[in-house]
Amino acid sequence: MSLSSFLSTITRWLRRPTPQFDPAWESVLEREFDHWSLLDDAELERMRMLVARFVRENNWEAAQGMELTDDVKVVIAAQASMLLLGLDIDEFFDVTSVIVHRSTVRLSGTHRGAAGTVTSGTQHLAGQAHPKGPVLLSWSAVQRGARRPEHGSNVVYHEFAHRLDMLDGITDGTPPLGDPVAVARWVEVCTAAFERVQAGDSVLRGYAATNPAEFFAVSTELFFNRPCDLRDHEPALYAELQAFYGQDPALRMPCDTSRPVA
Numbered sequence: 634m635s636l637s638s639f640l641s642t643i644t645r646w647l648r649r650p651t652p653q654f655d656p657a658w659e660s661v662l663e664r665e666f667d668h669w670s671l672l673d674d675a676e677l678e679r680m681r682m683l684v685a686r687f688v689r690e691n692n693w694e695a696a697q698g699m700e701l702t703d704d705v706k707v708v709i710a711a712q713a714s715m716l717l718l719g720l721d722i723d724e725f726f727d728v729t730s731v732i733v734h735r736s737t738v739r740l741s742g743t744h745r746g747a748a749g750t751v752t753s754g755t756q757h758l759a760g761q762a763h764p765k766g767p768v769l770l771s772w773s774a775v776q777r778g779a780r781r782p783e784h785g786s787n788v789v790y791h792e793f794a795h796r797l798d799m800l801d802g803i804t805d806g807t808p809p810l811g812d813p814v815a816v817a818r819w820v821e822v823c824t825a826a827f828e829r830v831q832a833g834d835s836v837l838r839g840y841a842a843t844n845p846a847e848f849f850a851v852s853t854e855l856f857f858n859r860p861c862d863l864r865d866h867e868p869a870l871y872a873e874l875q876a877f878y879g880q881d882p883a884l885r886m887p888c889d890t891s892r893p894v895a
């Protein structure tokens with residue numbers, strides 16, 4: 634690319650219109666995304682900007698006869714944007730497209746997982762994230778995660794946590810933390826919590842024991858969906874996620890402080 638075409642690309646990018654949050658999306662999110670009503674005014678203001686960007690600036694594709702309405706995009710965008718709410722970045726880089734399947738994501742052949750694991754045959758998945766590629770999501774799983782946080786699972790948090798983990802080029806369960814001391818503490822805390830999942834003695838579901846990348850993705854699901862439980866059972870892990878994500882979801886919840894802490 635010549636210098637002049639590079640400069641004109643940058644100028645076009647800087648001058649691009651700010652995507653607008655459609656006021657009609659507010660009632661969609663109040664109805665479909667449980668966490669929306671827990672956010673304060675300042676959080677909602679940033680979330681509306683992030684949601685508008687995510688909806689307007691991503692490529693969207695439908696699979697399995699899925700009807701890709703604005704409502705569908707907004708529910709996915711809001712959950713993905715929760716991960717960015719307290720970060721200094723406004724987007725997930727290198728996502729080529731978001732591909733929404735109606736029910737499960739069916740894949741056949743040989744596939745490489747987020748942490749380099751290779752599987753073959755037909756797989757039925759709730760979602761999948763490719764490094765520098767698309768994010769695949771099952772709409773039925775997206776809806777369940779958005780409406781029923783008490784179950785803990787959330788495919789959008791899971792797949793976009795993988796995308797944050799991938800930002801430094803290595804999918805190893807450690808997103809970019811910037812500071813070697815913070816990385817050492819993160820690895821120490823996560824390793825201890827990972828070993829508790831392996832031993833079957835954790836509030837995190839067993840899939841977190843697959844590898845450190847899945848551990849981070851599953852921990853992120855619980856951090857946002859059942860923060861009181863994660864804080865009570867894994868306080869050191871909760872503190873690491875709180876510092877990384879720059880938010881404290883348990884403060885938004887009516888946590889039962891009278892419960893004994895395990």
Ligand SMILES: [Zn+2]
Pocket residue numbers: 747791795846847850
């Ligand atoms: Zn995963």
